[in-house]
Amino acid sequence: MAASSRGISRTLLPSPKSRAAIAKRMAAVSGEMTTAAVAEMEVRHPWFSELDAKHRSWITLVAQAGIDGFVHWFSSPEPSPPSTADVFGSAPRELARRISLYQTVELVRTTIEVAEKQIDELMPRSDRPVLQAAIVQYSREVAFTAAEIYARAAELRGAWDARLEALVADAVIRGETDESVLSRASALGWRSSADVVVVVGPEPEDETGVAIEGIRHECAKAGVDMLGAVQGDRLLVVLGGDRIAEPEAALAVVTRFAGIFGPGPVVVGPPVEHLADAARSTRAALSGYRAAVGWPNAPRPVLADDLLPERALSGDGHARRALARTVFGPLADSGSGLLETLVVFLDNNSSVEATARALFVHANTVRYRLKRIQEVTGYSPSDARDAYGLRLALTLGRLLPDGRDSGRG
Known part of the structure; x- marks a missing residue:
């Protein structure tokens, strides 16, 4: 019998009559194979024993369906790719919520390994080579089917999560967070x-x-x-x-x-x-x-x-109030000449010397006050961008009563 890395070629299998006879002999021992596979699962995988009776029974049914599916495929008179869609039945949707893809692959591997061992122990010597070659191809298709089921479940879950996330984010953003x-x-x-x-x-x-x-x-x-x-x-x-x-x-x-x-x-x-x-x-x-x-x-x-x-x-009242309260208000309340110094400094093209002359103070005094302005407001009068914000804050502070916007923004 010839076999390849993709499994046995159906064109090289025995005649349909011979395959039917081999499949009949294997069907007679499929129950023993399933029992041996489940027993091996309990030995190899501690988490299997922790499953409840319902999930364990589903896995037993899946193992039995897998072996029966192999027998049916092997006995088919016309060569065709294995169809394993019915192997998992209705169980995978529930099982996918209880066991992981990795665990499913482990169960498939265990079942196939036990089936191969049981073929050597229970089947006639003349049946073994062709069955061993055929089960390689069939087991690959079963593994692909399991992966496809979990991939579809993951896609559905991802789509649902994306919709739920959009709803949650929208509620949070609109302030409807209950x-x-x-x-x-x-x-x-x-x-x-x-x-x-x-x-x-x-x-x-x-x-x-x-x-x-x-x-x-x-x-x-x-x-x-x-x-x-x-x-x-x-x-x-x-x-x-x-x-x-x-x-x-x-x-x-x-x-x-x-x-x-x-x-x-x-x-x-x-x-x-x-x-x-x-x-x-x-x-x-x-x-x-x-x-x-x-x-x-x-x-x-x-x-x-x-x-x-x-x-x-641009009309944001919250921004107007923030500038008035965090810049103009603290400077007006400082009582250290900071507000006056800032006004004169900006009016004199940000010149320290010109500001000092206008205020009749030493240039170092102006520099000290500019440093204090930055500490109080977070804006540096010497920085062009910050000076723009300070100039606007001064205007808003004068326009808004007590540095606050009483109107709606």
């Missing part, structure tokens, strides 16, 4: 109990699912939880974990996957304390995303708070 949403997020692998950041960027040019999985991979390496969803032409990503508690730390994490977004700005919202508060980070990130066109040379990614001037000019 206990059911938190529970679903947990089911998707969200473990963070604090520190959340929302990132907004252009929709990826690559296939969306692949892009989101790429971001998830980078987040996993960074030790950060992640949810993602595409809304229109934008991709919104929700990050969680203590590693993004500070804006600069969050920026560093987003830098790892910023290239996955499509062309355009990638804006990182401010950290908030909980997933239920993510809408605040979303609001800032979306506002920054819309206003980023006003700063063409902005870094990528960029913090939403670094876009406060553009956001304020």
